[in-house]
Amino acid sequence: MSNSEIADIIELTGKLLDLHDKDEMRSKTYLSSVFTLERLETDLSTMQSSEISAIRGFGKLMTKNIEEILQTGTLQELTELVALTPQGIFDIFKVKGLGVKKIKVLWNELGLDNINDLKIACENGKIALQKGFGQKTQDSILESLAFLQAQQGKLRMDKALVLSQEILAVLSSIYEGVEEVGQVIRATQTVDLLQFIVPKDGFGSLKLPEPFEIDVKESSPSMWRGTFNKNQIKIEVEKVASKDLVWKRMLRNSADEHLKLKNEKGEHLLQFVQNSKLSSESEIYEAFGSFYIIPEMREGFTELDWIKSNKNEQIVTWDSLKGTLHNHSTYSDGKNTLKQMADYAKEIGLTYFGIADHSQTATYASGLKPETVLKQHEEISLLNAQYSDFKIIKGIESDILPNGDLDYENDVLASFDYVVASVHSVLNMDIDRATQRLIKAIENPYTSILGHLSGRLLLSREGYPLHYQKIIDACAANNVVMELNASPYRLDIDWRYIEACLNKGVMISINPDAHTMHGLLDMHYGVKVARKAGLSSEMTLNCKSYAEVMKVFNKK
DNA sequence: GCCGTTTTCGGCCCGACTGTTTTCAGTCG
Numbered sequence: 001m002s003n004s005e006i007a008d009i010i011e012l013t014g015k016l017l018d019l020h021d022k023d024e025m026r027s028k029t030y031l032s033s034v035f036t037l038e039r040l041e042t043d044l045s046t047m048q049s050s051e052i053s054a055i056r057g058f059g060k061l062m063t064k065n066i067e068e069i070l071q072t073g074t075l076q077e078l079t080e081l082v083a084l085t086p087q088g089i090f091d092i093f094k095v096k097g098l099g100v101k102k103i104k105v106l107w108n109e110l111g112l113d114n115i116n117d118l119k120i121a122c123e124n125g126k127i128a129l130q131k132g133f134g135q136k137t138q139d140s141i142l143e144s145l146a147f148l149q150a151q152q153g154k155l156r157m158d159k160a161l162v163l164s165q166e167i168l169a170v171l172s173s174i175y176e177g178v179e180e181v182g183q184v185i186r187a188t189q190t191v192d193l194l195q196f197i198v199p200k201d202g203f204g205s206l207k208l209p210e211p212f213e214i215d216v217k218e219s220s221p222s223m224w225r226g227t228f229n230k231n232q233i234k235i236e237v238e239k240v241a242s243k244d245l246v247w248k249r250m251l252r253n254s255a256d257e258h259l260k261l262k263n264e265k266g267e268h269l270l271q272f273v274q275n276s277k278l279s280s281e282s283e284i285y286e287a288f289g290s291f292y293i294i295p296e297m298r299e300g301f302t303e304l305d306w307i308k309s310n311k312n313e314q315i316v317t318w319d320s321l322k323g324t325l326h327n328h329s330t331y332s333d334g335k336n337t338l339k340q341m342a343d344y345a346k347e348i349g350l351t352y353f354g355i356a357d358h359s360q361t362a363t364y365a366s367g368l369k370p371e372t373v374l375k376q377h378e379e380i381s382l383l384n385a386q387y388s389d390f391k392i393i394k395g396i397e398s399d400i401l402p403n404g405d406l407d408y409e410n411d412v413l414a415s416f417d418y419v420v421a422s423v424h425s426v427l428n429m430d431i432d433r434a435t436q437r438l439i440k441a442i443e444n445p446y447t448s449i450l451g452h453l454s455g456r457l458l459l460s461r462e463g464y465p466l467h468y469q470k471i472i473d474a475c476a477a478n479n480v481v482m483e484l485n486a487s488p489y490r491l492d493i494d495w496r497y498i499e500a501c502l503n504k505g506v507m508i509s510i511n512p513d514a515h516t517m518h519g520l521l522d523m524h525y526g527v528k529v530a531r532k533a534g535l536s537s538e539m540t541l542n543c544k545s546y547a548e549v550m551k552v553f554n555k556k
Numbered sequence: 557g558c559c560g561t562t563t564t565c566g567g568c569c570c571g572a573c574t575g576t577t578t579t580c581a582g583t584c585g
Contacts, residue, residue, distance in 0.1 A: 028568070029557040035569065059558050097574090099583050134576055363571065365585085424585085425572070 003044055006069050007037040009078060010062075015093070016081035018100040019107075026061075033057050039366075041335055045070055088114025096144040097137065105132060119145050151459045153192055153232045157525055158488035160184060160191035160233070167228050171196055171237065174208075181252035182236075187296045187528035189491045190458055194228075195236045195252050199245055206239050247273050250281050257300020263289040296531040302499060306534050316510070318527050320537040322545055324520055325354035326397060326420050326451065326483065326511030331376050332357035333365035335516045338376070338392070339383060344517035346390050352546045355380070356395040356420045359407035368396070370412050377415065391546050393417045397451060402426045404440025406447065413446040418553040420483065420511070422451030423464075431465040438466065442474040448553050449509055449541075450475060452485040452492040460489075468497055476504040479555050481541050486526025487513045498533035507552070509541035 014030030017023065036057050037044075044052065044066055053063040068075055092103050092115060106112040109130065112121055118141065121127055127138040155163065164184045171178040175198045182195030198206060205221045208214070211229035218225040224237040240248045250273055251259070259270040272278075272288045282292045290304060294312055297303040328334035329341050336344075338355060345353040355376070358367040368376065373396070380392045397420045399407040406413060406421060413419060421441045429437065441447055453471070454463025475482055482501050485492045490513070493501070498508060510526040512519055530540070537543040541552060 023557080025568090026557050032558090032569070057558065061557060097583070101582055132576075132581080136575060140574095362585095363569095428573090 001045060001070060001073065003037050003040055006044055006066060007034045009069055009075060010034055010037070010065065013065075013075055013078040013081065015100050016078070016085060019089070019104055020081060020084055021104075022081075029057070029062070033062050039333065039335075041330060086113035088117075091115045091148075092118060094148055095141060096147075097140050098144075102132070102137075105130065115145065115148075147462070153234065154190045154459055155192075155233055156458050156488050157187070157189055157191065157491070157528070158522075160194065163228070163231060163233070164194050167194060167235065168196065170212075171198065171208075175200065175206075179249065181249055185253050185295050186255065186298060187532060189488075189495075189529055191233070193234045193236060195238070197238050197240050197245070197249060197252065199242055200239045201241050206237055208237065246279060246281065247284070250284060253295040254298040255300055258293075258298035258303070259300075261300055261304055265289075294531065296528065297534060299532065301496065301532075303534075306499075310534060310536075314536040314538065316527055316530050316535050316537045316540045316543060318524060320540070320543045321350065321510065321523060321527070323350050323352035323354065323393075323542045323549065324512055324514070324523065325393070325395065325418070325449065325509055325542055325549075326356045326485070327354065327514045327520070328357050328365075328397075329355055331355075331372060332362070332367055333515060338379060340517055341514070341520075342383060342387075342390070342392050345520055346387075348520060350520075351389065352391040352393055352549070354393040354395045354418065356397040356418075358424075359396055359398040361399045361401065361407045362424055367399070367407075370408065373408075373412060373415065393546075393549070395420060395448075397422055398447075399424050400437060400441040402429075402437065404437040404444075406441065406444050410446070416446075417550065418448035419446045420449045420451045421447045422483075423455055427455050427461075427464055429464055431467060434464045435467045435470055438471055439474045442471070442478050442480045445556060447478070447480055448556055449481045449483050449511070451483045451511070452490050452513070453482065453497075454492050454494070456492050456494075457489050458491060463492065469500065472497070472500050472504050472506055475501070475506045479552075481507045481509050481552065483511045484508050484526050484530055484535075485513050486510050486522045486524075487519075488522060488525045491525065491529050495529045495533040498530065498535055502535070502539055507539050507541045508535055511542070 010030050011034045014027040014034070017027035017030065036055065049063055049067060052058055052066055065075055089103065089107065092098060106118065110121060110126065112118045122138050122142045127133050127141060128135045161184060164180055168178060168180055177199045179197045181197050183191045183193060206224045208224060212226060214224060214226040222239045226235055228235050238248070259268065259273065261269050269288050272284050278284050278287060285292050291307045292312065293303050293307055324345055327341055329336065329338040331338065334341065342353040358365040360367045360369050377394055380394055384392055394417045396416050400421050400423045401407060406419065421444070438450070442450060454466060456463030482493055501508060508530065510523055510530055512522040512526070514520045514522060541549060
């Protein structure tokens, strides 16, 4: 069990203590220990109890609690509190802007203990009348509820891939030749349907054991529909005769919008897929009048035009990555040391590691003060002296302040090899102010890469609005590289804007924003969505060698 | 509940933001 899983259990226990008016100071301790846990570098599961109780803020009880969680996977105290709490309250916890204090009022004063009743109370204007609440709070609750509803039954790419693999393993233990198809193969950034193909000739429908749960009304003899292990996400398992495998696979691995694309004669791709006696996907595309299009690109976006003037072989792959440029260490809010991070980058075959810890304004993430920057640079020089054919590059993730300035004086900025400029606070600007703020940061002579462009968090926070073309034009004019933040939480810049970058000659850097060693592997997700946009390794900054990357930075 | 002494009781991470207040409480990252 990881530290963050333990922290989640303790956090929920603390919140429920508050909700049920139990010992207020005890819950404070629980919640502050969560803060400590999140920045703890050692796995609790590897620690002796004497070591745990030596941690600041961890006394007798917290040590006992952590040991209980490690042994049983939960806390008896939490189980008892959960039993006292209506199920719907846990949904209300997900509403933005509502913390324990407000939820307590809603529950105790208005008897609201589920999302539905909360929504009705908002629509009737009852929330705004409650003391401590107002019109704006009521509006923002409604807005958050609508957002939550739209996200139901959806998973981020990383979660979907794990679940899909788990299901594939179970299916493969029953049937031979089972394949994943659909959104997972197309690498959509969020997933609301997991699809599988089971090759099987003859009569008889598929029989799936628990924890599969069939939706009888939606299923047919050849198509099993339902859910898996209480997950909300929909599952489809299709029985396919061996003679139909090629076209069925292609059908499932293409978005509807892709299948609706027309050739020069006005014929839909779908006709060729369905009618085909052709024995490969390449032949289907050929009959349609196009070159082969990779599954990631089959979105009905610009792929038909793209393939006319590009080659699939030029598209970025994991193996073409040579380095990594946006990463954190224990100097700021990372979990691993600079050396651990760099060594791991070397281990997975990369040839350089760019450190870009948080800048001084990001106090919540222990952003680096100028004197700490100096210290880090000394360590980098020492480490670089020890490596052969591997380099650590001195970077920083500088906050873009609300007025568009970067977060250090020029002499400090000048001491880095490169600067990733990113917005972390005041995320609520209107489109003109937000755009102006970013353009000012892009025009700063020290900015090398524009970090997570929109500030979005997939399935949890919309990005701020931007005039995208103006931003891209400014990057082109100022030799600024666009980040494709590869964290599955972000995948920001959205892949749909990558083509516009390429049209202006703006390079893309696939950056993991890693806060742990294994976080470097998040570049896999970045590569997947970059392939949707047809990004070439030629235009990917971290597919370049160390010397070439430094040349790009020095152009500034 | 936990810490750290101003050493057995007082005060808790912290700064920004928002909305509801009329000087501040609640939420967030």
